[in-house]
Amino acid sequence: MEKLRNIVPGDNSRPTEIPPGDSNIAYYGRWDRSDPGYYHSYWGGAYLKVRFTGTSVKINLNKSTSLLVNIDNTGDKLFHNVNGTVNLTPDELLPGTHSIKVAAQYDEMELVFQGLILDPEAETLAPLISQNKIVEFIGDSITTGADNPNGDGDAFAWLASDLLGVEHTQISDPGIALVDGYGSSPSGMETAYFKLKTPNYTTTNSDWDHSTYTPAAIVVNLGSNDHYSNIDPALFQSRYIVFLTNLRGKYPDAEIFGLRLFNGWFETEVQNAVEARIVAGDAKVHYVDTAGWLQGYGTTTTVDYVQKSTGFSVHPSRLGHSKAAKQLVPILKPYLNLPFTQQQYP
Structure with missing residues (x-):
């Protein structure tokens, strides 16, 4: 062309x-x-x-x-x-x-x-690498780097991708839950993920064409806003299973990773959802145990989470995002089969 x-x-x-x-x-x-x-x-x-x-x-x-x-x-x-x-x-x-x-x-x-x-x-x-691999991150305000100066650019998703030398997408939105009807967004990610636009567009929002790009890996970090909305954990787990199933339907070959929330919310439910998909025959879905990655959630002295005058925050600080990215990289890397020259793009 x-x-x-x-x-x-x-x-x-x-x-x-x-x-x-x-x-x-x-x-x-x-x-x-x-x-x-x-x-x-x-x-x-x-x-x-x-x-x-x-x-x-x-x-x-x-x-x-x-x-x-x-x-x-x-x-x-x-x-x-x-x-x-x-x-x-x-x-x-x-x-x-x-x-x-x-x-x-x-x-x-x-x-x-x-x-x-x-x-x-x-x-x-032309780019030095024409077909660079893509890692897709699905989440809420944590994956958007909320309360940090560079926003998405400070988030663990952005930082981990840079460390890996891959491209990435951040399909994330503050306030969004996994399940429709929970969180502060008009729809949950179980619906919003499959749309071109964010849930802020409530009138005209067409379906996203998933053939536009194919992620090599997908990282899911959802549940904080379901927790804030007091969802039944059993409902959260069942809908997480359905969401993983629907992701697999769009991307048959992607490696899918379900992250334990950094502060431990829904630890059992996320792990159970991933295990249910493995039992169903999906060999490319993985549970990521993030226990110990960040320290001091719920305290006013932690450096891993943003400190607010109104109280503690669920949002990691720049340091917290950096720590999480460095922990995630060696987990993702074996599944991406990256050439050494990947680091040279663009």
Whole structure:
């Protein structure tokens, strides 16, 4: 497929405009690409990646948002509450080839992406790895990195993926429960997961096309908001089994991991649900015992959880997310069969 560019013939002084449909841009997460003029991301942490030449890059946005931007793997930089044409390189880059990753900071910070602007005669380049593996994380505010400065970018899901050298998606939303009718979201993840948009879209929300990408692994971290809603543990367990079954129906070959909640809620029920699927013949579903990963839940002195003036929080701190990511990586890695060169992307 030929790369799309918008250059005036014979004019070497005009910036190079790169539209959303440029074939060298890789998209991760749930994006609506039905309008060629802009691509709209849904669910927090959705991102795009591309390599480019030149010394500068700008992004065109059609909605106010907050961005996490990582150029040349130098770390995430937050661009807060930006819109329109945004200069992502206020400090000019050295001439050469660069990489960029642009993400939505948080669950309601969607990207309405209208393209990039590069230097005159600059261009985008194909990724060094064209088929990078994807790990999908399904969760609530914990998986979105709530109460941390970079939001999704501080979450264990993001950090573990970076450590593994894989791509990822964060299908997570604050307040959401597993079971419909519980939690603060209009629907539980048992329904919302199968939709293009988050539960915040209560009127028009089409089904997600699960053939768009195929995760190599899926990590489920759900139950906190079911707990807050006083669900019957037996009901939670039965619906967890159904959810795992429905995930398997969409992704027959994915390795699926059910995490014990970091603070231990529904430990027995999650483990029982995973065991039920194994007994049913699913050899690619696994229970992850997170006991001991984080310390001090429910205390006002712990450094592993966010401290609030209103009391203790269920949300891990930056340190807590980092600890959880480092514990999760060696569990996932044997199932991903990663080549050494995986670390070199993009």
